[in-house]
Every structure is written in C-alpha cells, then in structure tokens.
Amino acid sequence: MNNSKILEFIRRHYPILVIFALSLILCFTNYIPGTFLSGWDTLHPEFDFALNFKRIFFGVFRTEQGLGAVGAHSHMADLPRIIILYLLHFILPLHFLRYAYVFLTLVTGAIGMYFLLEKAVIKEKTISMLGAVFYLLNIGTYQTFVVPFEMFTTLYATLPFIFLFAHKFILEINHKRRNLILFCVFMFLNTPAAYAATLWYVFIVCFTIFVLSMAVLNRVSLKLPIILFSVTFLVNAYWLLPNFYFLATHSLEVQNANINKLFSEQAFLINKQFGNLPDILLLKSFYFDWTIYEGTSTFKDLTAAFSDHFKRLPVLVLGYSFAALFIVGLIFAVKSKMRESLPYALILLPSAFFLINDNFPFSGIFTFLQSNVPLFKEALRFPGDKIINIYTFIFTIFFSLSLLFLSTLLKKINFRLVHILAPIILIALTVFYMLPAFSGNFINPRMKVNLPEDYFNLFSYVKNQQTKGKIAIFPVHSPWGWIYYDFEGQKYPLFQGAGFLYFGLNSPLLDRDFDRWNIVNENYYREISYAVYRNDLSLFSNVVKKYNIAFLLIDKNVISIPNPSNVLYFNQIEKLISQSGLAAPKQTFGNIDIYKIKNQVNLVETKTKLTAVLPHAGSFYRDDAYLKYSDYISFNNISEQENYTPSIFFPYRNIINNQFKVNEKFIKIIQDKIVFDSNLPADNYTFDTFENNQLLPADLVAIQGQNTLNISFYPNIAKLDGNSLSSSISAIFTTVANQNPTIVTINQQNIFNIPALIQNVYTPIGKTYLNNSGNYIALYSDSNRLNISDPIHKINPVFTYCNNDNNSTAVSAYILNDKIQITGTDDVCVTIPIAKLIDKKLIGKHQELLLTQSFSYTGDSSVLSCIEDIQSGSCIYYPKKELKEKNFSFMFPVKTSDLDNLAIKLILTYEDNQIKMNEVSKLVFTVYSPVQQTLITSDLIRDSFTKENVFKFSKVGVPNNSAELKGSDAAKIDSLKNTCKTASSISDKKIFYTNNQKVIKYTSLSGSFCDQFAYDNLPHNQAYLVTIESKNEKGLPLSFCLLNNISKRCDIFTTLGKWGNFNKDVFLLPPSDTQGTGYNISLENIGIKGSTAINYIKSIGFIPVPIELIQNIRTEKGTKINSYSGQIVTSQEYNPLLILITLKGETPLINLNYSYENGFKAYFLSCGNSFSCGIKSYLAPIFGKEIKQHVLVNNWSNGWILPKNMDTNQKVVVTFLPQYLEFFGFILLILNFGGLIFLNIQKR
Structure with missing residues (x-):
C-alpha cells in the first residue's frame, strides 16, 4: 500500500483509528501481565468451559449453589460471553481471558457509539468521533469498569448497536430484514447484561420508550415496534422464561434472606445520597462512597485516585462544563424538534426517576413502590447502578448534539486552524479529565490478582474424583458472602469479592454467597458454624451426615477483616475432622487442605428407616429431630399427609427466625417468668430431663442449724403448667466456734456475702448456677484472712x-x-x-x-x-x-x-x-x-429431678432469672466515647432520664457511632434470651453484634427493629463452648449523608432459659420408625436435573439430594432399550405417570414415597420440570434466527 492510499485510508477512517488508539492505550495501561482480573462480583467460566457450558444449558436449578437453588440470577444469559471466551482461549492464556472480554467490551462500546452517532444521530464524522471519545472517557463509564462485572460492561458495549439497528429498522425503508437480523445478533450478544435480570428489565423499559416514541414521532406503523418487541422476546426467552418462574415462586425468599436484610437498606441509602443534581450532572454514583481492602487491615476509597483528582479546581470546572454541554444539547434537540433525537430525551424520564430515587420530587413514589412491591425494594437497592449505563449513553448523545450545535457556530468563523484544533483540544481536555484512568486506575488495581496455582490443582483433584458430592468450605466465621484472601508470597496477593471457587469445582460448594438464594443454605451455615464454634464433635459429625457432604475444604488463604485471625478456628476445625473419623487423610495444595468423606452418598438414593416429624422447620441452630431419630421426613402442609400420620411433633421447633429473633407467638415475658406458649393442645408431651443441661440456674438459700449451716440450691427451671420438675439440693457444713462463715463461693465464679442468720429460718442469699458435672462450694471467714x-x-x-x-x-x-x-x-x-x-x-x-x-x-x-x-x-x-x-x-x-x-x-x-x-x-x-469446702456431685443433681419424662401440659413456664450482669456495663454505660475505629465527628451519644429510667440517644448525621456493653461473667454453656428495648426515630436502625469473648466472633449479627415507639427485640443466644465466659454487645448507629440515623436504647437484658429442654418437647405417638424396602439397581444421569433409576423393593422411598423444590417431579416410566428410555426420560411429563407423594427429607432434600407392591425393576425418572422453560426458550431462539435468515435468503 503506497503512501497516498495510506493517507486516504486514514482520512476516511480517522475517527475509528483515534477511538481505537485511545481504547488500546487505556487497555494497556490497565493491564498487569500475569495477573487475573478477579474480585468483587467476579465471573470465571474459563476455569472449566465444559462444566460451565453444562450449567448454562441446564441452569434453571443451580446445583452448584450449596444445597441447590432456583436460579435468581439468569446464569444462562451469559451464554454468548462464554462462547466468545471459549473461542478466545485457543489463542490467549487463561489469565488474560477475562481481561480480553472486558477490554473487548470497552473498545466495542466506543466504536458502536461512533457508528450510532455517525449513522443515526449526528451524521458527521468528527463530532461523532468526539462523542465516542467522551463515551469512552467519562465518569459513568469509569464506574462501569472500576470493578468490572460483565453484565454492566456488556450493556455498555451493546447499547449503541441495539439502538442503531432498531433506529434503522424503524426509519429506513431498505434493508429492513438485514437490520432486523443485526438487531437480533446484538440483542443476543446483549443477553449477558441480564445476568441480574433487573438490569435488563430497566434497559427494556427504556428501549420500549425509545422504540414507541420513535415510531410515533416519525409516523411509522406500530407494526415495526411490535416486530422488534417480538424478536426481543424470542431472543431472550431462554433465560426470560426461567426468570419469570423464579419471580413467581421465590422472589420473596431472596428479600427475606438474612444477608439481604442486613445489607439492602444500608446499600440503598448509600445510593440515595447521590440522588442530587450536582452528582447526577457529574455522573457520580455510590462507587464514590465505597471502600476497598488495601491490606494490613486497612480500607481506602474505591475511587480514591479519581476523588483526589476531582479535588483540583480545573478538573471540577471541566466536569461541570461537560454537564453544561449535555444540557445545551438537550435544549438544542428539544427546540429544534429533532424527531430522530427526541426519543432519547424521553429516556431521561426513567433515568431521572432511578437516579434521584428516594429524593425530591420522586420520594413519595419511590417509598410507595418499596413498601408495596417487595421485588422492587430488593432488586433496586442500587437504583443508580441499574441506570448508570443508560444514563451515560443518553448523556453522550446530548453531549454530542451540543457539539453539533457549537460546530454550526464555529462554521461562521472562516479560520481553518480553529476547525482543526478544536477537536484536538476537546480530546485533550477529555483525556485530562480522566487522567488517572491512564495510570492503571480505570480498573481498580486491587482487581488484578495473582491466583495461586494451588487452586487449579484443587480443581483437577476434585474433577478426577468419582463422586460429585457437596463440598463444605471452611472457615465459617462470617455472616457475609463477601470473602477476603491474602495469597502470601504472590506479587499481587489480595482478593476480595463473592468468591471464585465454584467456577472451577465440579461439585456443589456450600459457600455463604449462596445463602441469599435459598433459606436451606442459611440453615446449613447456621448449623455448621454453631457446631464449629461450640466445638461440639457430635453436632459437627451429624451436620456432615445430614447434608450428605462429600468433601471438607479448609482454605487457609482466607483472612478475617477486621477480626483477629484466631476467629477463623482453623486448628479447632482440623481437630473436629480428625476426631470425627469421617474423612480420609487430607490432600494438601499449598494452604488448602481437602478431606474426602469415607462414606459417600449418591445423588439419588433410597432410605430404609425414617421417622415422620412435624412441623418442617424454618431456622434453628441444631436439628434436634435429626440428632434423636436420624433420617426423618416432613410435609409442607397438612393436606400432603393424606393418611400418613406423623409420629413426632415438636411444638417449639420454629422458635426463631433467620435473624435469630424469637417468634413472638411462642413467648410472653412478664415480670417474674417467661411463658412458652404456642397454643399447645393439652396432650402428653415427652421432654428431656433438665439434668442434661450444662448449667442449672438456682436460688441460693442458707439455713442456720444448731451446729450446722445448710446451703441449699433451689433449681429455677421450667415448670409444666406450674408443676416443678425438681427438689432442692443441699450442702451441709458443720459450724466451728470462732469461724462463722461470712462468704460463700460457687465454682470459683460467684461470691455471696452470708448475712446474720436466725436459727432454722430460710434466708435467701442470691441467684447462681450449678454445673451438672459437679460443683465446688467454699466457705470463708474473717478468721482465715x-x-x-x-x-x-x-x-x-x-x-x-x-x-x-x-x-x-x-x-x-x-x-x-x-x-x-x-x-x-x-x-x-x-x-x-x-x-x-x-x-x-x-x-x-x-x-x-x-x-x-x-x-x-x-x-x-x-x-x-x-x-x-x-x-x-x-x-x-x-x-x-x-x-x-x-x-x-x-x-x-x-x-x-x-x-x-x-x-x-x-x-x-x-x-x-x-x-x-x-x-x-x-x-x-x-x-x-x-474454712470449709465441699463438692455437690452430679449424682446429687440427678437425684433431685423427677424420673418421669412424659407429662400432660399446655404451657411451659420459666422463671425470669435475669442474669446478674457483673462487669463493665454498670461502669461504662455513662461513657460517651465513640468506639468506632474511624469515629465520626458528626455522630454523638447523649444520656437522659425519662420516668426515672436511663435512656441513651444516638445521633449520626454521617458516619457511625459505636457503643459497647460488656457482660464478661456470663457463662457460655447457658442459653439466654437477649432482650434489647429500643426505638428508631429516623434512618437506619441500630446494627447489633453479640460478640463471643472467646471466639471473637459475632454469635448474633443483625439489626434491631424499626420500632416507632419503644419495643423489645428478643433474640435467642444458644449455649456455646462449655468453659468460656463473657459476651460483648456492640451497637453501631450508622448515618449516611442525607439520611440521619437517630436511635434510642432503654434496656439490655440476658434471661437464662433451658432452650434445649424447650425445643426438645415433643409428642411421640405410634410407631416412631417407619420402614421402607427398596434398592436402586441402576442409575443413569442424562444431565444434572434428569436422572433415570431402576428400583426393586415393595415400598421404596427415594431421596434426591438437592434442596426441596416443588418443581422436582418423579415419574414411573416404561421403556425397553436405552434409546427409548432416553427419549421418554426427557419427555417424562408426557410418557410417565407422576408419583404424587413428594416429601421433605431431613428438613432440606426431596423424597418420594412410592406405592406399595411396586413392580419389580420399576423405572423412575426424576426431573426438574421448570427446566423445560429454558429448553423451550432455546427452541424459540433457534427458530427466530433460522426464520430470519431463511426469509433474508428467500428475498435474495
């Protein structure tokens, strides 16, 4: 190619070359060789393409998400991206693949914006180029890429092309079929933007406004928008139909997940503070109030480089100048009545609604939608996040129109140099405005990580195992699904985000990030963490067995921020695994240990002996039904029982919710006692005797005899309809002259002064605890001092x-x-x-x-x-x-x-x-x-209790033995000190009295006020009701952590109620470690700019309760154990959600080890050979006969009770019926593209 042709090529294509050059520079300056682009909401299907393609095609029920969950995210929408990554992996190294896709979207989006402006809006090369450069280099785009999540980067890339070909299809007379095919291609490439479907729904609302207004303003047939909407549905149906199923059946569960309850409202208020005009005009969102972990227990602003840059006056002026150009462009389009541009202006209406959100003038509407549309509240906790791509897109269009307007003014200046220099100056100013982007900050440096090879060795090891059972991951220290790693020895060692292991592990992973999608995942975490931090070998072993865990994985690269490392309990977990004898010797990969459980369980199995238990439980710390009876079945409602009467009923099984709060219908706290009452019918109930409890609260009484001192303990325990279950326990001392005891101590913990006693008169001394294993009692006198x-x-x-x-x-x-x-x-x-x-x-x-x-x-x-x-x-x-x-x-x-x-x-x-x-x-x-000492033995305690364990009663009463709160609470309650590590100067605490009662008021305009109340002598082997009386006047309620002084972990982490008047939250704190003492209540009052938090605390209390006795009260009727006979002869897994088994036995019960879901169905099937069995299995809803009795096994998995006298070698197929929605969507997708291509060829 000679010089003239090169110059001609540059002259014709200089806009693309400029855009491409700037994009490449941006990519190169934000790439660190050898690192993975990973962290935050990271996606890594490239770790195992075959595995992740399988999960795409059979993805309505997510088998990898812990115990399994219906897909809340539309994972299958990621198909086009995975195809692109798969093609790229033949020429690019593994670590660069995610970089490559993100960089590809960056370049594609800028070039797409150029084509949209040049072909449809501006229709002039230079100005279209300047608009595309701005689309590439602005704060909105920066926030899309600073912690890249592919659904946002994909939307950035495809928006210009979708709008371009929709525009051309509606307005151009020629090439309609070609434009429609290209529209479908880019709409398909856009589907990864639907990974979190709410982003796509916001997009489609804006797109609908654009298409309809374009048709109306340009007076074209509404048939054309209908065609666009139709093909849009056909292209997206493969993920859209499954998402409709999720919304109809599980959306409320996601909203009620504990992680979401803890985080969603705070996240929304952080977003709300940016709903003001200056931030909207500057394209700033909540990312500018977010922090990122920097190492050594320190956090810094996620956007620190740009925040510092924007403090410079010239940069700030430049930002507002760009905003002014946007406004000028909008006015220019409206005044000029540009019919091809006005539809974009209408999109600003929903953009403004989401950007301003719960601020004037939309506050009332937003509040109404949040209060009355549950999905709206949870899905749009970051409303600005869902609209920033579209707003940046629209902002760029009107920014470009303002340049068009200014260019008409410049044309009046007949000076060629101005026309040449103006674009160069504007590009230079745009680069200057985004200068930190070119020093590696366009993508935050902490997203560039060296992932150790150990993890890929782990993936290979698990892949080569015959079993594909569940992997339990440790540690289990955090209430969040966000995880921090420190890969020591690596150049870029820090990872923070929602995790990455499940992209490379071909077995389900019991990871906290999946708690949001299914309550049984929350239950598993609650049970396993309780077993670990109680250091209870029996509980630990039973949790492993109950959930059919196949591997135990300890990842010592995990760190705890900001807690000390000992909260991770690595040594204790290893000891529990070793003592349990459940696992084979560990395999080690660097800092990762994995243990394989010896007795593996298949995905589908038969059960032979089960107990029928009601009710099925929502939340608990330990499963007493499983501990007592091993495998059991439950029913979701009474109608499902038919003639199958449960033999065991636990009335207090659902005493807490997933935020650890006691269900109000179960308890009434009155001055001298707590009544446990769930409207029990008077019946014969079985219970475990109180002697099984570690601690017995008791009243301490002294009786002076002639030559004796009787120290008696009257257990303060549960009473059944007022009837006591125990008698007093006494220690008798012989008194000696000149040694009158003045002090008695119990178990080196409790100290009591003995008052002057009258002979043979019962004198109360105080309240204490007895250990059921033995108790040391000592008397002291001034004579031995x-x-x-x-x-x-x-x-x-x-x-x-x-x-x-x-x-x-x-x-x-x-x-x-x-x-x-x-x-x-x-x-x-x-x-x-x-x-x-x-x-x-x-x-x-x-x-x-x-x-x-x-x-x-x-x-x-x-x-x-x-x-x-x-x-x-x-x-x-x-x-x-x-x-x-x-x-x-x-x-x-x-x-x-x-x-x-x-x-x-x-x-x-x-x-x-x-x-x-x-x-x-x-x-x-x-x-x-x-002067004297004695021991009250466990035999004495045992003999004091009734030997009966079956009583007829309707209510359980427990004395209100409010724990004697020794320690720093009384001394520190008057402290006004803010104990937050980064204390806010605009937060404070005030103490005042109302009705002679002390009340604490916390006010935080912005930032936090932290307060602590120590209860250092409370023994851990006792359960408590923790009561906090509070009032929420404004803003967020108080955040509440009940810190265990031994583990340094929050045994309870939640928020207090949003009470308008003083009211009590009652939490259940179960017994934990047997030897430890001390809890610390930490309260945090969180104010967010524009959302002041004002909260009050009136009282905090700990009430000892025999919760293990209460929760084990039950009826036992009829046969406790139900026997089933059945055996699986053969099993064929066609896909993870379609399994064909052959059974023999008279009355089998089959168990599918996925979390219980109504969509799972089992069918009898008749087929002869493997081919016909395969076809009929996929069409089981048509060819099979449904097995109706679908039961809940062990409170989490699926079971089917088959009819008696079943045929020998009966074939049964188990499938997930909603999966056919995805299959049907793929058929529509193929028919759509096939039909359009056929029509286009036919026309030619």
Missing part, C-alpha cells in the same frame, strides 16, 4: 495500652513510695501477676483462695478490674466493683492450680485521646483461705 505486707514492692506491674493500637506515645508510669502514677492518652492496662503476691505455703490442699484488692484512686478515667489469663491475654472473670468515694475494692476467687497463669488487670478507660494523669495509692491485698 491474711493481709499481704508491702504489696507495692512485690507486684512488679506491667503497664500497656489496652488496645495495642496507640503507638504515638508510651505509657508513663512511676512507683513513688506507696503510690503509682500513670500517664497516657488511651485506655491503660496495669497487669499484676498473682503468683508474685501469694505465698505458696498458703495454698495447702485448697482448690481456691479468695483475693481482695483495694486502693484509692484519683484521676479522670473510669476504673475496671478483672482476672486475666496471662497466656491468652483475655479477662476470664470480672468482679463486682465496690466504690466509696474514690476508694475502690474488688474481690476475686482464684483457682489455686492456675496461679502461675493468672494476673490481676486494672483497666483505666479514657473518654478521649488527651494526655491524662491518674494515681493509685493505699494499695492493699488480702488473701482468704476457705
């Missing part, structure tokens, strides 16, 4: 900042004579090893000693004290504080066998970070040794 001399020079204290985060100044501490002076800027901990204080000769044979500490204190800090486990650094006991003016005294029971590992910790808490000095003086330590 020893003051430690000169303690100030023995204690050898250590001074540190309690939170270990303050490195700006050191703690300053001096011991002067009998005083300790302490200076600091944050909470200071003074640690005093107990072994330094106590002479070993004092110990003798005693199991415990009693230690008192008293001192005088001057300073501005609050004072706490505790007994610390030196090895772990954790407080294990908080004593009750006695305060008289500035004289403090604390009393500690000390276990003598642990003296070397115990310390007294003094905690001085600061309200702010100002330097303050505190002084401790007159320090006195006193040691008491017991």
